[in-house]
Amino acid sequence: MPATHGRTGRPPVTSRPEILAAARRLIDADGWEKVTVRRLAAELGIGATTLYHHVRDKDELLVLVLSEYARQVPLPVLPEDPRERIVVAATTIRQALAGWPWAAAEFTTDGLLGRLGGPAVQLVEVIVGAAVECGCTPERAVHVFRSLWYYTVGEILVRIRSRARPPVVFAPADTPHLSAIGERWPALAAQDTYEMGLRALISGLLPE
Amino acid sequence: MPATHGRTGRPPVTSRPEILAAARRLIDADGWEKVTVRRLAAELGIGATTLYHHVRDKDELLVLVLSEYARQVPLPVLPEDPRERIVVAATTIRQALAGWPWAAAEFTTDGLLGRLGGPAVQLVEVIVGAAVECGCTPERAVHVFRSLWYYTVGEILVRIRSRARPPVVFAPADTPHLSAIGERWPALAAQDTYEMGLRALISGLLPE
DNA sequence: ACCTGAACACCGTTCAAGT
DNA sequence: ACCTGAACACCGTTCAAGT
DSSP, X not given: OOOSSOOSSOOOSOOHHHHHHHXXXXXXXXXXXXXXXXXXXXXXXXXXXXXXXXXXXXXXXXHHHHHHHHHTOOOOOOOSSHHXXXXXHHHHXXXXXXXXGGGGGGTTSTTHHHHHXXXXXXXXXXXXXXXXXXXXXXXXXXXXXXXHHHHXXXXXXXXXXXXXXXXXXXXXXXXXXXXXXXXXXXXHHHSOOHHHHHHHHHHHHSOO | OOOSSOOSXXXXXXXXXXXXXXXXXXXXXXXXXXXXXXXXXXXXTSOGGGGGGTOSSHHHHHHHHXXXXXXXXXXXXXXXXXXXHHHHHXXXXXXXXXXXXXXXGGTTSTTHHHHHXXXXXXXXXXXXXXXXXXXXXXXXXXXXXXXXXXXXXXXXXXXXXXXXSOOOOXXXXXXHHHHHHTTXXXXXXXXXXXXXXXXXXXXXXXXX
């Protein structure tokens, strides 16, 4: 009787934790796009089709890996001032997303942070709570969070995609202002203006 | 001598315009994700590998199709007031992106609007120009545009992804505010608050 | 219970050979 | 010049059979 629960049948050759650890190894070595069912199975030394007994499909695998990562995000020290608390929470979310460029395809999943649980949900709670403290109705507070979320996801996705490709300089066709900027555009686009936009959104969305 | 330019060799069986028209047919019928090199060739009645004589690779194909679409976006009537002009231009961009859900994967390409040319670049010019008119330096105006772009791309990508999946209700674990909202979250998330966030961004980013 | 190889139905792309 | 089929190096997933 070697197994702890269930006592008949062929013994397992792997487990969910082992699979997630192997996936993480592959991601760190070659990036998420190189993680295929077949390569993952090879890494574990098992048959490719065996994975389907531990995970519904490849999409569920990615969500599981992301959840592991999300659980490890440390909650930041939160300032007293509710507006600053929103800035800190949003910046923490953005920082975490920036650390998972391989998962970019999943960022726009509806309710992603809700699905991840743990610190991710806590950060949503911090933002919604702080908005309410600033005088928002709960409904308005949700809209505030969603606006920040859109902005943050957009920024991080564009940033991730920009790292590789050569920057584009706008062509001077009926575009006096763009022409005036000309070759300065790529340098400007490379600047980190996340917090600037974040603060603008917050000040524009909260009462007073 | 049937060909107009070049007079030796085997005659072409297709052309770029034909390829783009066929791609558009497939997209309208089954969605972009169903457009494969092989299916596209079949639609044209040619060998799959022939496509590589007209297009560098599949990625270039998508950019070409997107450019065609972008060229057809009509420029909106622009208000006198520069702030309203920004709202109208940004909303037009958002509207256009919403009409191409199949191209969502390409939205975060760096300098997408610049690459597309035509009306797309004109709308960037409108926003940058209006920001300058409001008192921004050209540098600041670029940052304003980028913030609006991040917000718009994030909103549209999340919206596109949300249409299919079931909404998530936050779990009540140490999250009093989220618990209080509870099942109202999906309904709130379904509301269109784009313009609200857009105006907040604009008022927070422009001088005065 | 769990694992497996074979098989299915695909991909994007290269390249030597043909016209 | 341009087109082509064969081939390469892969995918995710299903399923009957095995232990």
